[in-house]
Amino acid sequence: MSSAAKKVAFGVIALALVVIAARGIWGTFGEAAVPADTRTLMDVETGKLYEMPVTADWGPYPHVNPDTGKKTLYATEVCYANECGKHGGTHVIMNELLGKEGPTYCPKCGALVRFHNPGPRTNVDSNDD
DSSP states (O other): OOHHHHHHHHHHHHHHHHHHHHHHHHOSOOTTOOOTTEEEEEETTTOOEEEEEOOTTOOSSOEEOTTTOSEEEEEOEEEOSHHHHHTTOEEEOOHHHHTOOSOEEOTTTOOEEOTTOOOOOSSOOGGGO
């Protein structure tokens, strides 16, 4: 085997080990992972969540619920504040999308929710359980 071929083989093996180590550290995509071309929508009447792909004909909200045929689906933001952050987040429909005045507060913990709401804390104390 030539020197160049050995270097390529070593590089491939090293890359494979890095990928395996990264999966061990960060894991694979779990249930909470949503593809970039998908949106989480909530039925305003039932609170049921739907993962829907963004399509070329994606129009304004509300979208049609595939279960009922009614236009009751709205995009959500996720609240990770207070107890919501300890339990995977709470999906919230923004008042602006519903045509309501004023800021949106999480119905579960009362925290202010904004568009592009901050994600979960990454520096959680082990004493916060």
